[in-house]
Amino acid sequence: MFQRMLVPVDGGEPAQAGLQEALALATAHDSVLCLLHVVDDAPLLDDLSAPDLAPLHHKTLASGEAILAQARALCEAKDRRVETRLHESRHGRASDAILQQARELACDLIVIGSHGRRGALRALLGSDAEAVIRASPVPVLLVRSVTETASAIAVNARVPYRSILVPIDGSETSDRGLQQAIQLGLMNHGRLRLIHVVDELSMVDAFEPALTLDWVGRLREGGRWILDQAAKRVREAGLSVETLLVDDFGRRVWTVVAEDATNWLADVVVLGSHGRRGFDRLLLGSDAEQILRHSPVPVLLVRPDQAAQGRSLQRTPVQGLKEETPAASPGPN
Incomplete structure (x- = not known):
C-alpha cells in the first residue's frame, strides 16, 4: 500500500x-x-x-x-x-x-x-x-x-493518517472505501469513525406506495444496520471504531462529513467512488463533490474493483425499503 x-x-x-x-x-x-x-x-x-x-x-x-x-x-x-x-x-x-x-x-x-x-x-x-x-x-x-x-x-499533524473518517451508505461503492480505510488503519495503527446520514434523498429513494407510515423508523433502523455491519468488519480487523447516525433530515451528507472531520480531528476522509459510472453519483448525488470542495482534510477516493462492478449489495435487510439495482439490470443507475 x-x-x-x-x-x-x-x-x-x-x-x-x-x-x-x-x-x-x-x-x-x-x-x-x-x-x-x-x-x-x-x-x-x-x-x-x-x-x-x-x-x-x-x-x-x-x-x-x-x-x-x-x-x-x-x-x-x-x-x-x-x-x-x-x-x-x-x-x-x-x-x-x-x-x-x-x-x-x-x-x-x-x-x-x-x-x-x-x-x-x-x-x-x-x-x-x-x-x-x-x-x-x-x-x-x-x-x-x-x-x-x-x-x-x-x-505534520495528520500524517500518517490515524484518524480515518468514512461516510458509508451500504452500497458496494462505499464498501470499497471502507475496505481501503481498514487497510489504511491497520498500516498506521489507526481508528475509524463511520458516518451514515439519513437525509431527504434517502427518503425519496426509499419511498414506495406500499411503504408503511413508519418510514422514518425504517430508514433509521436500516441506517443502524448498515453502521453495525460495517463496525463489525472493522472490529474483526482489530481496529477501534465508532459510529455516527445522523437522522434528523436537516443536513446533507457533505455538511455532516465536513463538520465532523473538523470536530473529530480527522486526518483523512475515505470515499468510495463510482468512477466511470458517474462522478456525480458518488454516495448520494452531488454530496461527494461537495465533500471534495469543503473537507478540511485530504480526501482519498477509491473506485470499486472492476470485477465487482456487476454485483449488487443490499442496503438494508429492513422489509419495505428499496434495494440497489444491480449494474447489469435495466432501470435507472
Missing part, C-alpha cells in the same frame, strides 16, 4: 500542497515518489503570431525541467527516493498523461493538489482532475491548497 506515489507538479500552489502531502506520506510509508510534469503544446499551437514555435517549445520544456528539478530537490532533502518524468502531451489531455504514467510507473496512489473551496475539480488543467478521478486504476488523494506555513503544520 502506497509503495509508489504519482505526484503531478506544475509549479502552482495546489500542486505544491499535493507534493507536501505526498512527501509526508512517503516518509511515513517509505514510499517512492514519482514526480510528473506534463508539457502541453496546445497553447503554443494556438499562438499563430509566432513564426517559429521551436524556441517557445524549448522554453516550455526547460520550464518543466526546472519545476521537476525543484520538486526533486525538495524530496531528496528529506532523504526520499524519487523518480521524475517529463511528459510531452501532443494533442492530448494532461489527465491522459497522468493515467498513462500511473500505469507505466506501477504507482498505487495518485496525489493531486486542489484549490479547495474555489473548486476541488479545478486542480491541474481545469477538468483534468475530474477525468483522473473517473478513470484512475488506483486510489486518488485530493489535497486542498492552503498557505505554505499552515500546510506544513497541518501535514
Whole structure:
C-alpha cells in the first residue's frame, strides 16, 4: 500500500500542497515518489503570431525541467527516493498523461493538489482532475491548497493518517472505501469513525406506495444496520471504531462529513467512488463533490474493483425499503 506515489507538479500552489502531502506520506510509508510534469503544446499551437514555435517549445520544456528539478530537490532533502518524468502531451489531455504514467510507473496512489473551496475539480488543467478521478486504476488523494506555513503544520499533524473518517451508505461503492480505510488503519495503527446520514434523498429513494407510515423508523433502523455491519468488519480487523447516525433530515451528507472531520480531528476522509459510472453519483448525488470542495482534510477516493462492478449489495435487510439495482439490470443507475 502506497509503495509508489504519482505526484503531478506544475509549479502552482495546489500542486505544491499535493507534493507536501505526498512527501509526508512517503516518509511515513517509505514510499517512492514519482514526480510528473506534463508539457502541453496546445497553447503554443494556438499562438499563430509566432513564426517559429521551436524556441517557445524549448522554453516550455526547460520550464518543466526546472519545476521537476525543484520538486526533486525538495524530496531528496528529506532523504526520499524519487523518480521524475517529463511528459510531452501532443494533442492530448494532461489527465491522459497522468493515467498513462500511473500505469507505466506501477504507482498505487495518485496525489493531486486542489484549490479547495474555489473548486476541488479545478486542480491541474481545469477538468483534468475530474477525468483522473473517473478513470484512475488506483486510489486518488485530493489535497486542498492552503498557505505554505499552515500546510506544513497541518501535514505534520495528520500524517500518517490515524484518524480515518468514512461516510458509508451500504452500497458496494462505499464498501470499497471502507475496505481501503481498514487497510489504511491497520498500516498506521489507526481508528475509524463511520458516518451514515439519513437525509431527504434517502427518503425519496426509499419511498414506495406500499411503504408503511413508519418510514422514518425504517430508514433509521436500516441506517443502524448498515453502521453495525460495517463496525463489525472493522472490529474483526482489530481496529477501534465508532459510529455516527445522523437522522434528523436537516443536513446533507457533505455538511455532516465536513463538520465532523473538523470536530473529530480527522486526518483523512475515505470515499468510495463510482468512477466511470458517474462522478456525480458518488454516495448520494452531488454530496461527494461537495465533500471534495469543503473537507478540511485530504480526501482519498477509491473506485470499486472492476470485477465487482456487476454485483449488487443490499442496503438494508429492513422489509419495505428499496434495494440497489444491480449494474447489469435495466432501470435507472
